[in-house]
Amino acid sequence: MIRVGIVGGTGYTGVELLRLLAAHPGAEVVAITSRGEVGRRVDDLFPNLRGSCDLVFTEPAAAALAACDVVFFATPHNVAMHSVPALLDAGARVIDLSADFRLRDAGIWSRWYGETHACPERLAEAVYGLPEFHREAIAGARLVACPGCYPTAIQLAFAPLLAGDLVDRDQLIASAASGVSGAGRQAKLDNILTEASDNFKAYGAAGHRHQPEIEQSLGDLAGGPVGVTFVPHLLPMIRGIHATCFARLKTPGLDLQPVFEDYYADEPFVDVLPAGQHPQTRTVRGANRCQLAVAVPQGRETAVVMATEDNLVKGASGQAIQCMNIMLGLPETNGLAHPGLLP
Ligand SMILES: NC(=O)C1=CN([C@@H]2O[C@H](COP(=O)(O)OP(=O)(O)OC[C@H]3O[C@@H](n4cnc5c(N)ncnc54)[C@H](OP(=O)(O)O)[C@@H]3O)[C@@H](O)[C@H]2O)C=CC1
């Protein structure tokens, strides 16, 4: 069995890692940390795990984690980068769900995250954990930087268009909406029931930190710089992301349905819907799956790609486990093959 450690076990992506790993045939969680819940049983805090997790929370101390084969960081930004170098040097593999290792340029990272990077010399070592683009590199990686939840959906939506050089790559537009769990389990006024429910609003329109991440990664795929206008929104629901992505076609009239079907034909976790269908957040809830649909509105020369995912699964913890499977040579779908919850 692969020995797994989780740093940040009291948050939403942490408890989602536990839920998914409880059904994983080849991995066992042996250490889970919290700063505030040391000594408390995990299934006391999270009763959904009664019968499947008998661990207690421990301090985020390096020794217990260094004995793990793989350590997940399910922590806010600016946490993992302080401990990762020592863990890597001790021989552990690390999968970071935060943004600490997503951007290659420490200067750009500082500009968007407002801190000085603690280990810029390790950025080049990190592999971006989007398996659909980087499967081979992930297989050989010791440090994987999992994408943000919005970037996963948006990149999977634009990729077939950019890879085929079918659209103007400097005029990409993504309007996306997330459920409130995307903001984590910390108490924040914007996310309480009376503020977030029965409401819908944009935020971060003047610049969201996912923009440089999307541009870096799609630029690699396109083989040159891309420009993305990204506006996120808050949806009055718990899980789910819906992204609607727009790009101007270079060749009007092209049938994009086979382009998308061919591009993702061998991908177990990207599902291109039949022409005319629209992806929904509820059909991917709980599943490690991104559902896509593509259309060109009548009389227009614009490709419209719609993408849905569960922000906590394909947008975070499921994708992280997919990366773990690849890194450790396990079947990629281990622990992740279940369908979404409906209704
Ligand atoms: N929520 C989502 O949909 C997604 C989140 N992400 C990213 O994943 C990471 C985790 O997100 P999420 O689970 O939502 O966040 P939460 O706020 O729900 O949880 C954060 C966890 O980190 C722990 N923590 C906080 N500060 C420290 C610290 N200094 N040292 C050690 N542990 C710490 C907290 O535990 P305690 O206080 O008990 O120590 C808590 O368990 C974030 O970087 C987020 O951006 C990525 C994709 C999607």
Ligand SMILES: CC(=O)N[C@@H](CCC(=O)OP(=O)(O)O)C(=O)O
């Ligand atoms: C609804 C909501 O607030 N979502 C978060 C995104 C969370 C995430 O996936 O992103 P990172 O890992 O890059 O923080 C936000 O917009 O800040």
